[in-house]
Amino acid sequence: GQQLNQSPQSMFIQEGEDVSMNCTSSSIFNTWLWYKQDPGEGPVLLIALYKAGELTSNGRLTAQFGITRKDSFLNISASIPSDVGIYFCAGRTGTASKLTFGTGTRLQVTL
């Protein structure tokens, strides 16, 4: 099946720094979703993207649907301690009936 690779695998940043992470695939995707998961909890939907080039914000978070349709990016500005968690991308190709999830980016924020 399709594979979504997330980069970086983990990040250690200081409070106040901006964060960038991405998700790439060898297949073309029609939808991209970004989730955040806290330890012991289910993933929470952050942003949904539906067309190539789309740029969508949710507070300090901004995500973009890559124009090649094979990647997506998530940026977090001015990070705070509660941003700690694992960020997953998820996507759907035109022929797939189900979402494919990425490998996750683990974010640690230090004071």
Place this chain on the structure above:
Amino acid sequence: EADIYQTPRYLVIGTGKKITLECSQTMGHDKMYWYQQDPGMELHLIHYSYGVNSTEKGDLSSESTVSRIRTEHFPLTLESARPSHTSQYLCASRQGANEKLFFGSGTQLSVL
């Protein structure tokens, strides 16, 4: 805010026991899903349902079974639990063609 609930949150049982993990959603979503996730790892789809009396196996082979007798309820059953079943089980739902998938808080299962 998504209204999807999973019980129990944590379950520790012995090998060979039969267990059922409950998942209910009050949003009237037609599509429901079960994912298995090891700590800090990616999510793997094990079962899904597109409506009442519809169930399908996911991408990851699982010895568990599911049923969908009511729209709001999608329980997962393990007839004989084994230590290899130790994992977090996440239930999710969405409506129709809406891509947004909402998750429950998960059940952390430990089989001794």
